[in-house]
Amino acid sequence: MSEFEIPTRIESARLILRPFREEDWRGMHTHYSNPECTRHTLGRVLSEGESWRLTATLAGHWLLRGYGPYALEEKSSGALVGAAGLWYPADFPEREIKWALLPAFQGRGYASEAARAVQAMAAEVYPGQPPISFIHRDNGASIRVALAVGAHLEDEVDFRGGRFQIYRHPAPGKKA
Secondary structure (H helix, E strand, O other), X not given: OOOOOOOOXXXXXXXXXXXXXXXXXXXXXXXXXXXXXXXXXXXXXXXXXXXXXXXXXXXXXXXXXXXXXXXXXXXXXXXXXXXXXXXXXXXXXXXXXXXXEOHHHOOOOHHHHHHHHHXXXXXXXXXXXXXXXXXXXXXXXXXXXXXHOOOEEEEEEEEOOEEEEEXXXXXXOOOO
């Protein structure tokens, strides 16, 4: 394997999950500059410079942790769809599966498709360590994705001035 703990590229039926490229920041900016997309995560929209830095953070997470979020590329068009993958900032309770879709790609099942691909990969690489998804309790869209991929509500905690729910992803062999 490479210097990373997980594969740097995986595929699902409609998506390629791959490392971020510099040009991806502009696509991610359509997510980070949208108030509906950032309401429950960042709490505000980001400037272009902030979007560039956050996209660089997603890419840099791989160097610090040995794994990280993937850029999601639509197979049929080559378009950037968003981000999904393993994420573990220093203040999070544990490793999570995150997802963030560009507004034009929401509502098509891409988040759950990407989450399932990450679940399968994580089950192989980290057996016996099912990840969580750490979701603001008012983020109905992300809660629906977590439930759709078989995660279950495990706890609710105060975090960064809000209430966040911990959804545990299923262990390998468990039905989603």
